[in-house]
Amino acid sequence: MAHVVTCFVRNRGAILLTRRSDSVGTFADQWAGVSGYVEGDPSDADDDARRELREEVGLSESDLRLVRVGAPLDVSHDEGEFTVHPFLFETETRATSPDEVRRADERGPSTTTNEELAAVTWADPTEMRERETVPRLWDAWRHVAPTVADVREDETHGSAWIAARALEVLRDDAADADDWDSVARTARKLRDARPSMAAVSNRVNRAMATADRTPESVRERCIDLLRASFDAADGVTTAATNRLADSDATAVATISRSGTVRRVLRESDPDAVVVAESRPEREGVGVAEWAATETDARVTLTTEAALPAAFSRLDVDAAVVGADAVLPDGGVVNKTGTTGLALAAREAGVPVYAVATCDKVRPTGEDGVGDESSGWADVYDGEASLSVFAPTFEATAPTLLDGVVTEAGFADEADVRDIAEEHAENAAWDDAGG
Incomplete structure (x- = not known):
């Protein structure tokens, strides 16, 4: 053979x-x-x-x-x-x-x-x-296409990437499905796979809410929404790049591994980039290496603890963070350390912008952070009788942010609330069990 x-x-x-x-x-x-x-x-x-x-x-x-x-x-x-x-x-x-x-x-x-x-x-x-x-x-x-397990277990990519994979899973299962109920079962698994990543559940809910109750309609909606999601990512990049240009920002600080932030850094072309290490998994190291290779900026890797000093000594004049979710009140859920960065920026008088597509806004009534945690052994793997508190995500209050930049432009708290209400309406597709 x-x-x-x-x-x-x-x-x-x-x-x-x-x-x-x-x-x-x-x-x-x-x-x-x-x-x-x-x-x-x-x-x-x-x-x-x-x-x-x-x-x-x-x-x-x-x-x-x-x-x-x-x-x-x-x-x-x-x-x-x-x-x-x-x-x-x-x-x-x-x-x-x-x-x-x-x-x-x-x-x-x-x-x-x-x-x-x-x-x-x-x-x-x-x-x-x-x-x-x-x-x-x-x-x-x-045999190589994304699966529900990929969406649930991916610890390498940001939420925009994972949400795109979720739509692909739903699309492919809908293509193979004979009835609506089997598609709905896949949708529920995907919706619940990443509780901290609003984009995953929002995109799945939108596909189910706006489709007819047939597998073929769900397949078609997933294709349309997948294309729209890439266009939205392009729109966020453009809006955030323009915002930084309007702020005359030439030295930008960030944290974690947001793909949206990377695109903004590439397009805005700052003179300097400061990247926090992102404990405990240290994914910021990879971001710093990427920036040193893919941009012309002077790149500095620092720790979260050193961010206050970095803002003053390295003349940082803007901070940009991603968001695994935007809360209905305008706050964001992102990698732990985001609040520390925002506090250091406020003390230095530096604006902080969260960049995220509208699909990352949590529906009205969903304000939690989620319970995803990992990397605890990277903090302590000894034998002493102690506990470790090392959450992967945290909520950063809207009062610490200058705003959220979406594909539609700069969103204030009222804009975010409107988006959250729309997502809540889409989530109601499953109120009666599908």
């Missing part, structure tokens, strides 16, 4: 599909991922996957980030028997033609195809079910 790789490349929720040309030996004129034969050890086909991506669509190592290697699956067909090794990669590339290359310059390099491919297109993954594809392509996708 021959071993082959099938590579799914994802960008902004869509994946790159390729139509095989007449020059290939099998499955000509059918849609596939980026695929090819395994030339080495089938148990370690990573090199084969990257070779095919480079040769078939011109994506190099620097263009790609490996997300997942899926369990192999067997395919039996008149044209042969194969063991398929599925891979999922993430890329910022989104160009498949000269016109798209010109429009997509800011997202990364273009894809260029070889003679084995007749066409390439970016499409929602569920379109595989409607196209003439190589055998079991949808099954291969499901």
